[in-house]
Amino acid sequence: MGNCLFSQGGDDLSLLNDSEGGSLPGEPPPPYQHTPTVPVFHPTPGESRLANQLTEEEQIRIAQRIGLIQHLPKGIFDPGSDASEKKVKECVICMMDFEYGDPIRFLPCLHIYHLDCIDPWLMRSFTCPSCMEPVDAALLSTYETN
């Protein structure tokens, strides 16, 4: 009985001393396997950068241009609705075929483009990329007739 108690106490002391050898002070930190949170930036090319460089006059002109672009009719590409007519099936800006449900923009010259393709294009050049017809002139004339 008494022997058990004594021997146990002695073992405890020796165990405590031995267990200290677990972590070595000179051990190098583990190599970076994966960085925990990498901030991913998605800078929209053109927009954030240009906003600082534009003069107030240019910003007004761009705002007017955006207003004109917003007045252009837009819709959803539906190949079935106008199958008889030989319609444009490809967006010449991104060279991709239109797919059903794609948001598209109709220009006054009856050419159509992806909404996401033609809007930035019109911000740079207010002409149809296919026929080079000035979009604003056609748009303004339709305003006056209406």
Ligand SMILES: [Zn+2]
């Ligand atoms: Zn496109």
Ligand SMILES: [Zn+2]
């Ligand atoms: Zn056109």
